Amino acid sequence: MQAIKELYKTGRGPSSSHTLAPERACRLFTSVFGEFPYYEAELFGSLSLTGKGHFTDQIIRDTLPGTTEVIFSLDWEESFPNGFYLRAYDENHELQHRWTVFSIGGGSIQIREYPLNWNDEVYHEKNFKEIRRLIDEKGITLLDYVYSHEPDLKAYLSDIIDAMIACVDRGISTEGTLPGRLHMNRTAHQLYAQSTESLLENNDLRLMAYAFAAGEENAAGGACVTAPTLGACGVMTALVYYCAKDRNMDRSRLCDALAVGGVFGNLIKQNATISGAVGGCQAEVGTAVSMAAASAAYLMGQDIDQIEYAAEIAMEHNLGLTCDPVMGYVMIPCIERNAMGVLRAFDAATLSRYMSRVRKHLVSFDMVVETMKQTGIQIPIELRETAEGGLAREYLHEQ
Numbered sequence: 001m002q003a004i005k006e007l008y009k010t011g012r013g014p015s016s017s018h019t020l021a022p023e024r025a026c027r028l029f030t031s032v033f034g035e036f037p038y039y040e041a042e043l044f045g046s047l048s049l050t051g052k053g054h055f056t057d058q059i060i061r062d063t064l065p066g067t068t069e070v071i072f073s074l075d076w077e078e079s080f081p082n083g084f085y086l087r088a089y090d091e092n093h094e095l096q097h098r099w100t101v102f103s104i105g106g107g108s109i110q111i112r113e114y115p116l117n118w119n120d121e122v123y124h125e126k127n128f129k130e131i132r133r134l135i136d137e138k139g140i141t142l143l144d145y146v147y148s149h150e151p152d153l154k155a156y157l158s159d160i161i162d163a164m165i166a167c168v169d170r171g172i173s174t175e176g177t178l179p180g181r182l183h184m185n186r187t188a189h190q191l192y193a194q195s196t197e198s199l200l201e202n203n204d205l206r207l208m209a210y211a212f213a214a215g216e217e218n219a220a221g222g223a224c225v226t227a228p229t230l231g232a233c234g235v236m237t238a239l240v241y242y243c244a245k246d247r248n249m250d251r252s253r254l255c256d257a258l259a260v261g262g263v264f265g266n267l268i269k270q271n272a273t274i275s276g277a278v279g280g281c282q283a284e285v286g287t288a289v290s291m292a293a294a295s296a297a298y299l300m301g302q303d304i305d306q307i308e309y310a311a312e313i314a315m316e317h318n319l320g321l322t323c324d325p326v327m328g329y330v331m332i333p334c335i336e337r338n339a340m341g342v343l344r345a346f347d348a349a350t351l352s353r354y355m356s357r358v359r360k361h362l363v364s365f366d367m368v369v370e371t372m373k374q375t376g377i378q379i380p381i382e383l384r385e386t387a388e389g390g391l392a393r394e395y396l397h398e399q
């Protein structure tokens with residue numbers, strides 16, 4: 001598994017695969033080859049089909065230092081469904097450098113012509129069963145295991161928590177319309193206001209308001225945290241904000257909760273996918289709910305078996321979730337889905353706590369991750385971040 005630090009990253013929305021990944025690739029391209037007067041970015045797969053709605057062309061033009069042509073190619077030969085060719089030209093329009101960039105989910109990239117050490121494995125264990133065996137043999141906790149591999153992770157996660165809190169603070173205090181042709185109004189501030197009006201504390205509404213705040217910030221191109229992706233950023237961000245602000249949990253414990261959730265997100269990333277273009281929304285919001293369920297179970301004081309069970313329940317009941325963003329914007333169904341997701345994470349943690357007293361669970365986390373991977377392969381391409389099926393298609397028919 002890669003570093004958990006590579007899972008949680010701050011970046012501008014609305015999509016880790018469609019804005020953060022291209023931005024990182026363009027910055028790296030410039031740092032490796034220097035500046036050129038002309039560039040060409042030829043998008044293929046999901047990037048070409050939903051790149052407009054995700055503002056991919058805008059972020060590429062903003063990041064590259066020269067005049068940039070962005071081509072939305074509808075005819076490609078790559079088998080991986082999300083990426084782009086990046087080319088640099090001199091003043092005579094002669095091709096100087098060329099990269100093939102694959103956006104593999106959560107803002108992570110692979111470059112055919114330039115292997116990256118960001119993708120190096122930090123953890124040698126391949127699945128939860130191997131992690132569990134190791135920590136049992138050594139008599140250590142899951143957190144001991146994580147921090148022994150990434151000694152500076154806790155300080156890094158504290159900065160991530162600051163970024164999450166700032167994101168929600170902006171989201172619940174900003175009004176107006178989100179960018180794009182859907183002309184959707186921001187609503188997080190109204191949801192939050194209603195949650196404070198209630199005489200009885202309304203935890204669910206408040207959690208959803210925080211998820212909306214993060215989702216709307218993301219849709220507006222604000223700085224958010226991949227957890228594991230920007231489209232799914234609202235789930236973990238809402239959980240962290242709620243625990244920090246409404247429950248006054250201490251920072252160190254929240255960092256530990258993110259580390260625990262990160263193990264499960266990382267295992268899904270390694271053994272299945274966190275890319276909506278590859279596995280549908282089960283890979284994005286499904287993974288976020290699984291991570292948040294593990295974090296919530298940890299914060300509730302559950303043991304390692306119960307934490308695994310919470311992560312497993314959460315993923316199991318998101319299996320088959322498709323990705324069909326209306327007009328290609330990360331708004332419908334994405335923002336509401338994040339709000340539902342954070343509630344489902346707490347539900348999964350509650351169920352794991354009480355069900356584990358009744359019987360041993362029969363489906364392991366590793367089993368459900370493999371199921372998610374296989375299910376993703378069977379989801380048609382129209383329902384994997386291409387905006388060609390599902391709600392995206394129905395919405396256009398109704399217009």
Ligand code: SF4
Pocket residue numbers: 231232276280281284285322323324325330331332333334385
């Ligand atoms: S439907 Fe899910 S996977 Fe697709 S863009 Fe929205 S949040 Fe991302």
